[in-house]
Amino acid sequence: MHGRTRDADRADEPHFGVFQAMYRASLKRPSDGAQWTGITTRLAERLMETGAVQAVLTMTADPNDRWRPVPVLITKASDLAKCRGMRMGYAPLLQLLEPARDQGIKRLAVIGIPCQVYALRALEAELGFEKLYVIGTPCSDNTTTENFHEFLALIDPTPERVTYLEFRADYHVEVRYADAPKREIPFLMLPLSKLRADFFPLTCRTCVDYTNTLADITVGYMGGQGEQWLLVRNQRGAELLGLLGNEVTLHSPGSAGKRAGPVKGFLKNTERAAGGLPLRNMPNWLRPIVGWLMPRMGPRGLEFARARVEMKAIETVLHLRRNEPRRLKSMVPDHIWPLVKPYGLSPTSKEEKL
Numbered sequence: 328m329h330g331r332t333r334d335a336d337r338a339d340e341p342h343f344g345v346f347q348a349m350y351r352a353s354l355k356r357p358s359d360g361a362q363w364t365g366i367t368t369r370l371a372e373r374l375m376e377t378g379a380v381q382a383v384l385t386m387t388a389d390p391n392d393r394w395r396p397v398p399v400l401i402t403k404a405s406d407l408a409k410c411r412g413m414r415m416g417y418a419p420l421l422q423l424l425e426p427a428r429d430q431g432i433k434r435l436a437v438i439g440i441p442c443q444v445y446a447l448r449a450l451e452a453e454l455g456f457e458k459l460y461v462i463g464t465p466c467s468d469n470t471t472t473e474n475f476h477e478f479l480a481l482i483d484p485t486p487e488r489v490t491y492l493e494f495r496a497d498y499h500v501e502v503r504y505a506d507a508p509k510r511e512i513p514f515l516m517l518p519l520s521k522l523r524a525d526f527f528p529l530t531c532r533t534c535v536d537y538t539n540t541l542a543d544i545t546v547g548y549m550g551g552q553g554e555q556w557l558l559v560r561n562q563r564g565a566e567l568l569g570l571l572g573n574e575v576t577l578h579s580p581g582s583a584g585k586r587a588g589p590v591k592g593f594l595k596n597t598e599r600a601a602g603g604l605p606l607r608n609m610p611n612w613l614r615p616i617v618g619w620l621m622p623r624m625g626p627r628g629l630e631f632a633r634a635r636v637e638m639k640a641i642e643t644v645l646h647l648r649r650n651e652p653r654r655l656k657s658m659v660p661d662h663i664w665p666l667v668k669p670y671g672l673s674p675t676s677k678e679e680k681l
């Protein structure tokens with residue numbers, strides 16, 4: 328769908344996948360209820376408003392649980408408002424593709440996380456839509472909605488009041504409430520040691536597509552330094568961004584700090600955790616201090632995004648070696664090995680592709 332594979336010699340393609348252009352971006356008027364400023368759902372609204380598509384396949388929330396994603400086929404632009412925001416959990420988005428086709432939809436947009444987009448691309452040709460626009464968001468890790476409720480209960484005494492949660496690129500979790508000021512919790516102060524070792528399933532911990540490389544456009548935040556982060560991957564992605572006109576502010580992404588130290592630390596912690604969550608070996612009194620220093624001294628902007636992609640690549644290799652060594656050869660694509668090489672990880676002769 329991009330006409331080529333990632334260019335190993337072009338800055339940042341080895342990390343983020345094929346792209347034509349990359350931006351730090353915000354909607355001038357953020358949408359109510361959006362996870363960030365709402366670029367994702369606004370792109371889909373514009374596709375419907377302009378008649379480019381007849382429907383959008385995405386997630387809404389379960390009426391009884393705001394955190395539980397439920398697949399929905401939207402046929403009215405105004406209904407996209409109820410899809411805004413991030414929900415933690417798995418739901419079978421693509422099961423609505425065939426019903427969409429059977430009800431005569433020929434031009435469709437899909438909003439999905441990487442694992443959904445990967446499967447969508449595999450099915451695309453046989454589904455035979457006349458036009459398919461793919462808006463992707465990055466995804467680091469997902470878990471069941473039940474597990475996520477356990478996490479909420481650990482970080483908040485009244486988890487039912489939480490209306491918004493985000494793991495921000497400044498090393499803080501932001502928690503919002505309908506009836507109280509927001510809280511910002513440094514990552515280091517999260518009660519990760521209380522979570523079960525398999526909180527994130529092996530499928531997420533061995534995912535090699537954090538940045539949703541098969542989407543036409545990726546809309547995330549991790550390279551955005553407090554704003555959103557856009558990767559326009561092909562002509563269709565450029566067409567999508569064009570639909571926003573001057574509703575969107577675009578800047579070149581920034582980059583600061585050095586990732587090598589934190590990524591090495593992550594590798595050590597992951598090895599030490601022996602299959603569980605990588606916990607930092609640090610006394611409690613030091614945590615608030617390091618938590619204060621990280622957003623100021625740690626990798627920021629694109630350097631933060633590169634660090635996270637390398638951490639995910641390291642996790643993939645270590646967890647597969649530990650849990651599914653025979654699958655490593657087929658599950659680790661070639662572009663992963665150069666990302667982990669600076670940290671001393673290379674394929675053994677058994678792990679090398681034929």
Ligand SMILES: Cc1cc2nc3c(=O)[nH]c(=O)nc-3n(C[C@H](O)[C@H](O)[C@H](O)COP(=O)(O)OP(=O)(O)OC[C@H]3O[C@@H](n4cnc5c(N)ncnc54)[C@H](O)[C@@H]3O)c2cc1C
Pocket residue numbers: 360361362363364365366367368369385386387396410411412413414415416417438439440464465466467468469470546547548549550555
């Ligand atoms: C589990 C998960 C992990 C993520 N991790 C990262 C990350 O590490 N780094 C990063 O940059 N971005 C991550 N994102 C994406 C990020 O949370 C924002 O969705 C993205 O930045 C878009 O913001 P927005 O304001 O444009 O979205 P909005 O306009 O608010 O739209 C959000 C869209 O995401 C869809 N959505 C919500 N929950 C799910 C779900 N569980 N499965 C599938 N689709 C869903 C909604 O239906 C909606 O279409 C993650 C998203 C999810 C769902």
